[in-house]
Amino acid sequence: MTNIAFIGLGIMGGPMAVHLVKAGHDVVGYNRTPAKTRPLVEAGGRAAGSVAEAVADADVVAVMVPDSPDVRDVLAGEDGVFAHARPGTLVIDFSSIRPDVTVELADQARELGLRPLDAPVSGGEAGARDATLSIMVGGEAADFAAARPIFDVVGRTVVHVGPSGAGQTVKAANQLVVAANIQALAEAVVFLEAHGVDTAAALQVLGGGLAGSKVLDQKRDAMLSRSFDPGFRIELHHKDLGIVTAAAREAGVVVPLGALVAQLMAAALANGDGGLDHSALLRGVERLSGR
Structure with a gap:
């Protein structure tokens, strides 16, 4: 069992987080709209009141939010992942954002001892619901290997495509x-x-x-x-x-x-x-x- 913080529980993130709970992981979710944590809680996960609370004990932090500014805020904001995650934590960004922003944030993450992966997905709501997503992953090969059990729960086609930014x-x-x-x-x-x-x-x-x-x-x-x-x-x-x-x-x-x-x-x-x-x-x- 892995302790996972999942930030962003919308159309895509919500079903993905539920799959991780059903696979036996301890998942703590956070969403700006608290009501969207309900399916995760009903599946056996837990809801957090802030990003800081969600990531405090996490081995893996997963992010699924709409755009580059949202990812920047979640990761590098004053109360974000970078400020509260423990060194060695895998930080998986499932969002679809600008490659240059991904590279910038990955550099910041590594300076803090974190292990960033950009892992945008394709397959839409149906793919998230059925755990059949295609996942294109950028980052270090060793970090990809460590995160592979997480990817295999939510996706069907999972490929490491290169360094940070390549996934995006x-x-x-x-x-x-x-x-x-x-x-x-x-x-x-x-x-x-x-x-x-x-x-x-x-x-x-x-x-x-x-x-x-x-x-x-x-x-x-x-x-x-x-x-x-x-x-x-x-x-x-x-x-x-x-x-x-x-x-x-x-x-x-x-x-x-x-x-x-x-x-x-x-x-x-x-x-x-x-x-x-x-x-x-x-x-x-x-x-x-x-x-």
């Missing part, structure tokens, strides 16, 4: 590919419907060929029913595509399709769709098509 870089690439696939699927749905095709049947046969993808499998029902309850919100994907375009500029490479889907995601946000699932890019295609 791979996640940015993941978000580019996913956004492009969702946009293409949305356009295909509107195109098929405009021609009066049995769209459900069409997507079934497309899914069996080269056009098939996990995006098609997981998002077609939402698009067909126009049910956009968030598994991964547009406002978060908008943030991630900002990371993609900024990191591409920094590296001196061009991502023309990435720039386009970033603008389409921004348009969805501007039209009030930020709280919807990213499959609601379909609504943007409908707006552009006058439908």
